[in-house]
Amino acid sequence: MLRTVSVLAIFALATPAVAQDFDGHLKARQGMFRIMAINLGIIGDMAKGDAEYDAEMAQTAADNLVAVSQTNPLVLFPEGSSSEALEGTRALPAIWDNTDDLLAKWSAFGEAAGGLQQVAGDGREALGPALGPVGDACSACHDEYRASNE
Amino acid sequence: MIRAILLGLAALACLAGAAGLWLTRAHPVEAARFEGLTGDAEAGQTLFTAAGCASCHHAPDAEGDARLVLAGGQRFPSEFGTFVAPNISPDPDAGIGGWSLTDFASAVIRGVSPEGAHYYPAFPYTAYTRLEDQDVADLWAFLQTLPESDAQSIPHEVAFPFNIRRAVGAWKLLYLRNEWIRPAESTELERGRTLVEALAHCGECHTPRDALGGLRTGAWLAGAPNPSGDGTIPSLRPEDLDWSASDIAYYLESGFTPDFDSAGGHMAAVVANFAQLTAADREAVAAYVKALPPE
Numbered sequence: 001m002l003r004t005v006s007v008l009a010i011f012a013l014a015t016p017a018v019a020q021d022f023d024g025h026l027k028a029r030q031g032m033f034r035i036m037a038i039n040l041g042i043i044g045d046m047a048k049g050d051a052e053y054d055a056e057m058a059q060t061a062a063d064n065l066v067a068v069s070q071t072n073p074l075v076l077f078p079e080g081s082s083s084e085a086l087e088g089t090r091a092l093p094a095i096w097d098n099t100d101d102l103l104a105k106w107s108a109f110g111e112a113a114g115g116l117q118q119v120a121g122d123g124r125e126a127l128g129p130a131l132g133p134v135g136d137a138c139s140a141c142h143d144e145y146r147a148s149n150e
Numbered sequence: 151m152i153r154a155i156l157l158g159l160a161a162l163a164c165l166a167g168a169a170g171l172w173l174t175r176a177h178p179v180e181a182a183r184f185e186g187l188t189g190d191a192e193a194g195q196t197l198f199t200a201a202g203c204a205s206c207h208h209a210p211d212a213e214g215d216a217r218l219v220l221a222g223g224q225r226f227p228s229e230f231g232t233f234v235a236p237n238i239s240p241d242p243d244a245g246i247g248g249w250s251l252t253d254f255a256s257a258v259i260r261g262v263s264p265e266g267a268h269y270y271p272a273f274p275y276t277a278y279t280r281l282e283d284q285d286v287a288d289l290w291a292f293l294q295t296l297p298e299s300d301a302q303s304i305p306h307e308v309a310f311p312f313n314i315r316r317a318v319g320a321w322k323l324l325y326l327r328n329e330w331i332r333p334a335e336s337t338e339l340e341r342g343r344t345l346v347e348a349l350a351h352c353g354e355c356h357t358p359r360d361a362l363g364g365l366r367t368g369a370w371l372a373g374a375p376n377p378s379g380d381g382t383i384p385s386l387r388p389e390d391l392d393w394s395a396s397d398i399a400y401y402l403e404s405g406f407t408p409d410f411d412s413a414g415g416h417m418a419a420v421v422a423n424f425a426q427l428t429a430a431d432r433e434a435v436a437a438y439v440k441a442l443p444p445e
Contacts, residue, residue, distance in 0.1 A: 033411075037409060037410040037411050037412075038410070040406070040410045041409060041410035044404075044406055044410050048396075048400060090381065131404065132404065132425075135404045135405045135406055135412055136405075136422075138405070138412030139405045139412050139413050139414060139418040139421065139422075140418070141414075142412055142413065142414025142415070142418065143414050143415060143418040143419075146414045146415075147376075147381040147415075148376045148381035148382055148383055148384070148414070148415045149381055149382060149384055
């Protein structure tokens, strides 16, 4: 009995310490997704007509998306950093049961970003059709691996 | 959502005894009402897409065109058990190919099976009950054009007392209403209202529920806990959602928020459906959302 209590006490102490350890990982992966959203936004605003089309800007943003897609995201998702274990993250525990699928969804994003990269400099009209698959790739992963807003 | 509904059903199972079996009996539609109607499959396709029938009735993990095979089998788990969507393909044995239009109408607008049993409101007939009769006939005509599947429907795994369908009769007395929730002062707002309140059942996810699992229409679209337990489904009321009408229409088309985050959760399926509708329909929904009053 006493032993159980002390084991529990250790856990109680351990949790916040571990949470601290992953602070950088949470910031990094959420920052990475923000980088993606900002670059996508540059192109999306042009596609919507909210911003003037600028071939060079559009190309730079698409190149950035492709560059991010070529990194391996798993290093930012260490075991124990799910929304169940920690505050301040929406990464669902299902990620760690399906890392292969997560990587497949990540490469689907890379492929769609590549499609966007090819046409980004070709004028405003080319953007919309190439954005569709990118949005589908983002949603497909959020659908399964990200919780709704807290 | 399902949890709240089931808690309500448990309470109402007791009530059903008191209210009397007569009050809780099933109310199918009268056969004569649909006799003269001929459905238009093309119009039915738009209704089908907006209503999201395939999102729940396609086989688990179906992709692309396979989503039009309404074999059923997707599971909707809750603390009290699991509902499994049935086969509603035109297969005469495994699906609903042997049904009449009247059977179908009773299911979709009254939540009543051909045998006269109540369906659980996990099937959102609480929204579809606001459809026009012609819409129901059009939907039925479109369903006939879809592929057959001989997959057997899987029984729900719902234990006593939640398995008492009769209790749903009492629940319906309280919550099955076909009046509109919001006024609509223009043709565009009327179209938006049909899409939001009757077809796309936005309220089923975005509106909080009371203790018996009924939608709190006073807090219409004001946000709700996510039934899957993951976070909160956002409010669409003006004090919470400051997006412009074109932001909302663009989100329904592309899944992108104004800062280019991308929709997830159950909203991804809604976006996939709305991307196939016309721009005018997405704008009508946006106009409806922008016309919501502050809470």
